[in-house]
Amino acid sequence: QKEVEQNSGPLSVPEGAIASLNCTYSDRGSQSFFWYRQYSGKSPELIMSIYSNGDKEDGRFTAQLNKASQYVSLLIRDSQPSDSATYLCAVNTRGTGGFKTIFGAGTRLFVKA
Amino acid sequence: DTAVSQTPKYLVTQMGNDKSIKCEQNLGHDTMYWYKQDSKKFLKIMFSYNNKELIINETVPNRFSPKSPDKAHLNLHINSLELGDSAVYFCASSQGGTTYEQYFGPGTRLTVT
Numbered sequence: 001q002k003e004v005e006q007n008s009g010p011l012s013v014p015e016g017a018i019a020s021l022n023c024t025y026s027d028r029g030s031q032s033f034f035w036y037r038q039y040s041g042k043s044p045e046l047i048m049s050i051y052s053n054g055d056k057e058d059g060r061f062t063a064q065l066n067k068a069s070q071y072v073s074l075l076i077r078d079s080q081p082s083d084s085a086t087y088l089c090a091v092n093t094r095g096t097g098g099f100k101t102i103f104g105a106g107t108r109l110f111v112k113a
Numbered sequence: 114d115t116a117v118s119q120t121p122k123y124l125v126t127q128m129g130n131d132k133s134i135k136c137e138q139n140l141g142h143d144t145m146y147w148y149k150q151d152s153k154k155f156l157k158i159m160f161s162y163n164n165k166e167l168i169i170n171e172t173v174p175n176r177f178s179p180k181s182p183d184k185a186h187l188n189l190h191i192n193s194l195e196l197g198d199s200a201v202y203f204c205a206s207s208q209g210g211t212t213y214e215q216y217f218g219p220g221t222r223l224t225v226t
């Protein structure tokens with residue numbers, strides 16, 4: 001089982017719709033969860049971090065965490081064409097040397113104008 | 114003001130050569146990382162340093178040797194380059210260890226011919 005799993009997509013939504021991105025993880029001891037956005041040819045850019053169960057909102061973005069189900073999601077409201085990118089889920093997980101951040105393979109999002 | 118910078122941005126070299134990539138952060142962070150992103154866009158941790166001490170050393174060939182002269186700098190030296198080393202290498206930094214948000218540099222695209 002992969003440590004962090006995401007649907008690779010592509011996920012296609014019309015402009016103005018809600019985009020829902022999902023991620024599951026395998027380490028029950030994980031404490032930190034992140035969403036990064038990566039445009040083609042660019043570096044990952046932090047969008048949201050979440051550390052406790054529930055929802056966390058920042059502008060058009062909402063991160064949701066459910067540790068019991070080992071599930072974290074990102075909702076993008078009022079999607080814009082500029083949101084088209086790959087979204088990477090990252091989870092802090094235990095390794096031999098301590099905690100390390102494991103990235104999922106990413107979900108490609110296309111927002112159609 | 115660039116937060117995390119890397120040099121060079123592009124590196125084209127032949128098999129068997131030795132090359133270095135440099136990273137600097139001006140965020141005052143105490144933890145720095147090297148990640149490799151391969152052609153399938155999978156982002157994988159290689160090394161992590163906290164206050165100049167190596168804390169994460171993933172299963173990476175010993176041809177790769179990181180060095181941290183101070184907590185604002187983390188360099189990566191690669192000996193005897195192989196075709197499979199071709200990838201984008203990202204430096205990142207965070208404050209307070211691996212639990213918290215990481216900020217990425219622009220990446221170095223390494224092509225080995």
